[in-house]
Amino acid sequence: MAVSPTPKSANNSALAGAALLPPSFQPELPLAVALSGGADSTALLWACVQRWPGQVRAVHIHHGLQDAANLFEAHCRALCEQWQVPLVVCKVNARNEAGQSPEDAARRARYLAMSESVHQHPDLQGVKHIALAQHADDQVETLLLALSRGAGLPGLACMPSLWIRDGLQWHRPFLSLPGAKLRECLVQAGVSWIEDPTNQDEQFTRNRIRAQLLPALERAFPQFRETFARSASHAAEAQDILNDIAQVDLAGVMDNGMPNIKNLQLLSSARQSLVLRHWLKVQHQTTPSAAQLAELLSQIASCITRGHQLHLKVGRGYVRREGAGLTWTAES
Secondary structure, three states: EEEEEOOOOOOHHHHHHOOOOOOOOOOOOOOEOOOOOOOOHHHHHHHHHOOOOOEEEEEEEEOOOOOOHHHHHHHHHHHHHHHHOOOOEEEOOOOOOOOHHHHHHHHHHHHHHHHHHHOOOOHOOOOOOOEEEHHHHHHHHHHHHHHHOOHHHHHHHOOOOOEEEOOOEEEEEEOOOHHHHHHHHEEEEEEEOOOOOOOOHHHHHHHHHHHHHHHHHHHOOOHHHHHHHHHHHHHHHHOOOOOOOOHHHEEEEEEEOOEEEHHHOOOOOOHHOOOHHHHHHHOOOOOHHHHHHHHHHHHHOOOOOOOOOEEEEEOEEEEEEOEEEEEEEEOO
């Protein structure tokens, strides 16, 4: 459903739009903005267009997962035509595989499509920076989801405001702003957006958090967005330090391109856990569950003879013993 507020002063709305962006957000131009057609991404595109007219491109990912997908695309096309913003539409298959959540499948498909389009589409030539519209409420939801799953520091660190992936710099300039502020600015400016009908479906955990927990937190702790964000920042700092330690430890245990079992056994259990997670993530782009990692540590401790075999499901593949070291291969 499209939301079409009453337009206000164009000059005032332009100032309000540019003011949404923090001074620290200084991307290299031209800039690509991920545009879904919803309020958050519409506010981001609007703000960026006001600050850098003629230097902004939009990318819309058509998931094809719901009947409203074509309406989202049509709205994005009309909006970009009105604002004279080049638009690239990417149609993706975001169906989830067995054991994969629909949200995770859609997220992975979006990032892959965004990266490929920026690298390959002629209308996005020269783009090296991409802006995404997640805001303070999304960050809180991410933290609460991580806590509900018993996540460690990587999960509690939540979403970074800036990171590098696939040779591109990705930005989240709205992480300090609540979603209500973005909608308020759009209403004042008379900018329309599309409401995603699935946002009201409380079978999705994020929607339950948004509908049930955030209002309660607002009443009990009015500053919860700022304090939660500070906690996430502390977790991210601590994780950065652990990553540095893990990198040093990994270099110390490697032998012939593999983590050496005897070298691993010289480390404490906590350091083994840290270095194995780092090895799996950095070299193989996979993440073990807590149970998988615990079993892997147990098996490593038992590797005291040459004949002890090791073959475990870890992340999206298998860890095997190969001579004195460990290898990981993806599941076929």
